[in-house]
Amino acid sequence: MADLIQGETGTWEVVIGMEVHAQVIANTKLFSNAGATFGAAQNEQVSMVDAAMPGMLPVLNEKCVEQAIRTGLGLNAQINETSVFERKNYFYPDLPQGYQISQFQHPIVGKGVIEIDLPDGATKEIGITRLHLEQDAGKSIHDQHPTKSYVDLNRSGCALMEIVSEPDLRGAEEATAYLSKLRMILRYLGTCDGNMEEGSMRADVNVSVRKPGDAYGTRAEIKNVNSLKAVQQAIHFESQRQVTLIEEGKPVIQETRLWDPDKQETRSMRSKEEAHDYRYFPDPDLLPLKLRSGWVDEIRQTLPELPDQKKHRFMKEHGLSLYDATVLIAEKIRAAYFETVVETGKDAKLTANWVINELLGALNKDGKSLADSPVSAADLGGLISLIKDDTISGKIAKDVFAEMYATGKQAATIVEEKGLRQVTDIAEIEAMIESVLAEHPDNVQAYRAGKDKLFGFFVGQIMKKTGGKANPGMLNTLLKEKLDGK
Amino acid sequence: MSSISDLTLDQTRRKLLSKELSAKDVTDHYLSRMEVYKSLNAYITETPDLAQKQAAESDARLANGTARPLEGIPIGMKDLFCTEGIRTTAGSKILGNFVPHYESTVSRKLRDAGTIMLGKTNLDEFAMGSSNTTSAYGNTISPWRRKNGGNEELVPGGSSGGSSAAVSAKLCLGATGTDTGGSIRQPASFCGIVGIKPTYGRCSRWGIIAYASSLDQAGVFAETVKDTALLLEACSGFDPRDSTSANLPVPDFSAALTGDVRGLRIGIPKEYRVDNMPEEIEKLWQQGIDWLKSAGAEIVEVSLPHTKYALPTYYIIAPAEASSNLARYDGVRYGVRQDKPALIDMYEATRAAGFGDEVKRRIMIGTYVLSAGYYDAYYIKAQQVRRLIRQDFINAFEKCDALLTPATPSAAFAIGENEDDPVKMYLNDVFTVSLNLAGLPGMSVPAGLDSQGLPLGLQIIGKAWDEETIFKVGGVLENAANFKAKPFQ
Numbered sequence: 001m002a003d004l005i006q007g008e009t010g011t012w013e014v015v016i017g018m019e020v021h022a023q024v025i026a027n028t029k030l031f032s033n034a035g036a037t038f039g040a041a042q043n044e045q046v047s048m049v050d051a052a053m054p055g056m057l058p059v060l061n062e063k064c065v066e067q068a069i070r071t072g073l074g075l076n077a078q079i080n081e082t083s084v085f086e087r088k089n090y091f092y093p094d095l096p097q098g099y100q101i102s103q104f105q106h107p108i109v110g111k112g113v114i115e116i117d118l119p120d121g122a123t124k125e126i127g128i129t130r131l132h133l134e135q136d137a138g139k140s141i142h143d144q145h146p147t148k149s150y151v152d153l154n155r156s157g158c159a160l161m162e163i164v165s166e167p168d169l170r171g172a173e174e175a176t177a178y179l180s181k182l183r184m185i186l187r188y189l190g191t192c193d194g195n196m197e198e199g200s201m202r203a204d205v206n207v208s209v210r211k212p213g214d215a216y217g218t219r220a221e222i223k224n225v226n227s228l229k230a231v232q233q234a235i236h237f238e239s240q241r242q243v244t245l246i247e248e249g250k251p252v253i254q255e256t257r258l259w260d261p262d263k264q265e266t267r268s269m270r271s272k273e274e275a276h277d278y279r280y281f282p283d284p285d286l287l288p289l290k291l292r293s294g295w296v297d298e299i300r301q302t303l304p305e306l307p308d309q310k311k312h313r314f315m316k317e318h319g320l321s322l323y324d325a326t327v328l329i330a331e332k333i334r335a336a337y338f339e340t341v342v343e344t345g346k347d348a349k350l351t352a353n354w355v356i357n358e359l360l361g362a363l364n365k366d367g368k369s370l371a372d373s374p375v376s377a378a379d380l381g382g383l384i385s386l387i388k389d390d391t392i393s394g395k396i397a398k399d400v401f402a403e404m405y406a407t408g409k410q411a412a413t414i415v416e417e418k419g420l421r422q423v424t425d426i427a428e429i430e431a432m433i434e435s436v437l438a439e440h441p442d443n444v445q446a447y448r449a450g451k452d453k454l455f456g457f458f459v460g461q462i463m464k465k466t467g468g469k470a471n472p473g474m475l476n477t478l479l480k481e482k483l484d485g486k
Numbered sequence: 487m488s489s490i491s492d493l494t495l496d497q498t499r500r501k502l503l504s505k506e507l508s509a510k511d512v513t514d515h516y517l518s519r520m521e522v523y524k525s526l527n528a529y530i531t532e533t534p535d536l537a538q539k540q541a542a543e544s545d546a547r548l549a550n551g552t553a554r555p556l557e558g559i560p561i562g563m564k565d566l567f568c569t570e571g572i573r574t575t576a577g578s579k580i581l582g583n584f585v586p587h588y589e590s591t592v593s594r595k596l597r598d599a600g601t602i603m604l605g606k607t608n609l610d611e612f613a614m615g616s617s618n619t620t621s622a623y624g625n626t627i628s629p630w631r632r633k634n635g636g637n638e639e640l641v642p643g644g645s646s647g648g649s650s651a652a653v654s655a656k657l658c659l660g661a662t663g664t665d666t667g668g669s670i671r672q673p674a675s676f677c678g679i680v681g682i683k684p685t686y687g688r689c690s691r692w693g694i695i696a697y698a699s700s701l702d703q704a705g706v707f708a709e710t711v712k713d714t715a716l717l718l719e720a721c722s723g724f725d726p727r728d729s730t731s732a733n734l735p736v737p738d739f740s741a742a743l744t745g746d747v748r749g750l751r752i753g754i755p756k757e758y759r760v761d762n763m764p765e766e767i768e769k770l771w772q773q774g775i776d777w778l779k780s781a782g783a784e785i786v787e788v789s790l791p792h793t794k795y796a797l798p799t800y801y802i803i804a805p806a807e808a809s810s811n812l813a814r815y816d817g818v819r820y821g822v823r824q825d826k827p828a829l830i831d832m833y834e835a836t837r838a839a840g841f842g843d844e845v846k847r848r849i850m851i852g853t854y855v856l857s858a859g860y861y862d863a864y865y866i867k868a869q870q871v872r873r874l875i876r877q878d879f880i881n882a883f884e885k886c887d888a889l890l891t892p893a894t895p896s897a898a899f900a901i902g903e904n905e906d907d908p909v910k911m912y913l914n915d916v917f918t919v920s921l922n923l924a925g926l927p928g929m930s931v932p933a934g935l936d937s938q939g940l941p942l943g944l945q946i947i948g949k950a951w952d953e954e955t956i957f958k959v960g961g962v963l964e965n966a967a968n969f970k971a972k973p974f975q
Contacts, residue, residue, distance in 0.1 A: 048587070051819055052814040053586070053587075053588075053820070054568060054574070054581065054820075055586070055693040055694050055695050056693075057691060057729065059726065059728075059729055060729065087810050089809075089810050089856070091813065093816075096814060096818070097814050098812075098813020099810050147827065149829075277858045279856035279857060279858075279861070281806060281807075281856055281865060284698070284700035284807050285696075285699050285729060285730065286730075287729055287730060
């Protein structure tokens with residue numbers, strides 16, 4: 001589903017590579033024992049190390065390394081037994097050390113690959129170039145004083161994973177599909193909460209354009225794209241800008257550009273010439289990181305089933321369609337809910353329909369998440385087993401579900417209280433058929449004379465009499481027998 | 487009766503334990519000497535109140551039998567070690583108002599061993615120098631004078647010049663130093679005292695203001711080899727807060743002072759016979775060789791072929807690391823800030839006013855060698871040479887157990903003498919820097935006097951983690967040299 005731009009000179013292909021910064025879920029920062037949770041009051045989570053006090057030294061937090069390895073495994077990537085932390089030097093008030101400790105030449109995770117799901121149901125493999133660990137910077141605050149800026153160091157030193165993709169994405173749709181899948185994987189792994197609004201997952205987007213088949217064009221790196229929507233908008237704007245430039249005979253400059261969501265445009269931050277010389281060199285305060293032998297395998301043993309594995313299993317084991325499987329695995333909790341329902345309800349396809357159409361539909365309408373669902377997975381399983389064993393019909397079940405959703409009661413209770421149990425006694429159904437046929441002799445005659453469509457009329461009449469409780473399958477069979485005079 | 491300050495650290499320790507002296511007597515004596523010799527400017531910050539408080543605690547512990555290993559021993563603390571609640575300047579204006587909220591591991595260990603801190607000793611700014619003349623708090627003056635009657639003021643060496651002058655002038659019984667390229671061994675040699683830099687990773691760097699992290703190592707000064715063994719034992723050891731600190735047990739260093747070097751193989755690196763080496767140094771070195779030989783050691787010639795590259799290598803790696811380590815002194819969070827409306831102006835004014843010339847020079851060199859386009863030619867090349875230098879020592883130590891070399895290419899020079907040419911100043915470290923590049927331990931032991939009556943030291947270089955052999959050889963040299971010269975004479 002490549003984005004193609006129709007220009008004056010022909011068709012252009014949009015080429016995207018992503019650099020995602022994902023904040024690692026860990027109790028403490030990458031190199032200090034200060035807390036790393038979101039939402040603390042300003043400068044409350046700052047250690048002497050984070051504030052770069054004289055003589056303070058970084059000590060690597062093992063948990064952050066474990067999370068990076070976990071993520072690397074989740075991205076089907078090579079885990080490097082030795083990696084090196086380097087210093088990236090630049091001055092900024094929210095960078096207390098005057099350098100960011102990052103990994104440059106020797107990252108902890110090398111090449112990997114993930115599968116993205118496209119809207120047309122197709123999938124595509126996207127290469128991962130690398131993942132490395134680095135420190136986050138603090139936050140400069142410019143709007144609290146007319147002439148002064150303030151600095152909040154809570155985020156300073158928190159662990160980030162920078163995940164770099166190959167330029168395998170072709171346009172905005174694939175870019176957002178990539179981000180969604182990446183976020184899904186990180187959430188499954190429990191290594192990043194993937195919350196773009198809170199900034200715990202941030203994306204820099206590298207955009208270039210080319211004629212299909214040509215070599216890559218010059219790219220611009222776009223920063224400040226803080227939502228999936230912004231990613232789409234920024235790519236659309238930037239790729240069009242580049243096509244226009246080239247077609248006007250002007251060069252695309254390799255530079256860093258800023259996305260302005262208000263003006264809906266990208267604008268130049270700094271060109272390659274103005275780019276910082278970061279003077280990377282290995283951090284002499286930290287020895288090269290050598291992973292304990294066997295550790296990667298230990299972590300591998302604890303990996304959860306990942307979204308794609310789950311998707312394929314749902315299709316194979318439960319016979320679900322690609323669409324249903326894709327919807328159900330989108331969140332770990334959703335997939336788990338589905339499987340719990342199946343355990344009780346014993347019918348995967350029926351369950352998929354109920355979860356996707358009824359439950360998620362209802363939750364979505366109320367703006368609720370699955371975690372807040374008034375209907376537990378076991379209870380929904382109970383409803384489905386009532387359908388399965390013919391206690392109630394699918395139609396009645398919808399009413400029962402509505403009641404469950406509103407009151408939190410169990411399906412069986414509602415069925416009993418309201419007497420919704422389906423009529424499955426042949427004699428009883430036959431009696432009702434007899435009575436209805438007796439009431440409408442003209443229609444019986446007309447039907448028998450060939451007016452087949454009246455079959456529905458009789459069904460409706462009988463259902464009316466039974467309050468919809470007659471077992472539809474049995475009713476159909478018996479009614480047909482009677483009308484056909486067998 | 488001999489004065490308190492005629493005693494060595496170990497002798498004082500024994501008299502304290504036997505209650506012939508009180509910690510209060512000793513401390514008051516040294517505090518009063520500090521008053522008398524204030525003009526040497528050995529201390530940047532004196533801490534008499536703290537010292538007296540600690541002396542009282544020491545006396546209580548000596549009385550109730552809970553004395554710690556160095557109970558009641560007054561020491562000087564190089565002003566590069568962060569000390570909780572006590573101003574720590576690194577010899578720089580930019581930290582003129584900096585009072586740490588934490589205590590460095592080395593100073594804490596010494597405090598916990600019962601020592602009494604008399605004050606923070608002077609040093610070259612951020613430990614960058616070999617003369618103590620780059621300190622923002624004035625030169626430290628060596629207590630030694632040339633015999634020629636000229637009475638020129640001499641440098642105590644650097645960067646730990648305040649510590650070496652203080653120990654030499656008996657303004658404390660021992661002192662801490664740090665050694666990045668020779669900053670303990672060179673001043674020890676200049677001041678006629680013992681100074682040891684242990685193996686990189688032996689002492690924690692936590693709380694030491696960094697100059698060049700891959701080279702910086704804490705160590706100690708005292709009058710005798712035994713005294714330095716006692717001090718080093720107290721401040722060594724693994725520290726989980728320093729990732730480069732080694733998780734190894736600390737040996738009983740003073741037990742290594744057996745006086746027996748029979749059968750030990752002492753290597754003499756031929757490349758240390760540098761051009762224009764003063765005859766006095768040459769003679770002293772030969773004397774040292776002879777002493778060890780007659781004590782039963784075997785002398786072997788060894789080669790350290792990359793020695794001549796050590797100094798240029800050091801002056802790439804050390805400034806590179808320094809340029810990054812000193813980036814944090816930006817006026818934003820602590821230290822002396824020069825307020826300006828614009829951020830860049832504030833940075834520039836703060837660092838221009840806060841740093842001295844030598845620091846600026848090294849920041850500029852370091853920034854340059856790490857820059858795009860120069861990185862490979864300088865920094866990478868220097869790292870490669872560093873590996874070769876390290877390998878030289880590994881090869882040499884296959885043939886010997888320790889090396890003997892001069893500590894410095896000359897005796898102490900006069901203040902101002904080498905100021906015109908930084909390279910001339912850098913040459914002071916010619917015998918010492920290789921060890922830092924290789925991470926090896928080294929000691930300077932006073933071994934003789936030059937024609938002007940100034941002390942000269944010999945350097946003993948050990949294998950990594952083998953300070954014990956250094957102490958053993960140092961003890962034998964000390965006995966043989968029988969160095970009795972004192973300053974102020």
